[in-house]
Every structure is written in structure tokens, then in C-alpha cells.
Amino acid sequence: MSRHPSFKPPGGLTKKRNVLKRFERVELLRSRGQWKKGDRVVSLVKTKPDE
Numbered sequence: 001m002s003r004h005p006s007f008k009p010p011g012g013l014t015k016k017r018n019v020l021k022r023f024e025r026v027e028l029l030r031s032r033g034q035w036k037k038g039d040r041v042v043s044l045v046k047t048k049p050d051e
Contacts, residue, residue: 020049 020028025047029035034045 016049018049020047024049 022041022044025044026035026041028047028050029044
């Protein structure tokens with residue numbers, strides 16, 4: 001069953017995600033200087049999202 005729209009919290013159902021998608025991880029690593037063009041996109045190092 002679905003919930004009635006009036007039960008939604010006032011900011012929507014958005015939560016802070018603690019798992020990044022691969023393209024988000026690559027962009028974060030690139031901004032930190034830990035990934036450069038030509039590096040592999042598989043087996044990336046663990047990253048935490050910026051606060």
C-alpha cells in the first residue's frame with residue numbers, strides 16, 4: 001500500500017545518503033587529487049561524502 005501524500009514530512013522524503021554512486025566517487029576523488037584521468041574506475045578507494 002502507498003502512503004497518502006499528506007503524511008509526507010515537510011521536506012519530502014530526502015535523506016542524506018552515505019553511499020555514493022561511482023561517478024560521484026570519481027568526482028570527489030578528482031577534487032581531492034586522488035584520481036586522475038586514465039585511472040581505473042573499478043576498485044576505487046573507500047570515500048565518505050563531504051559534509
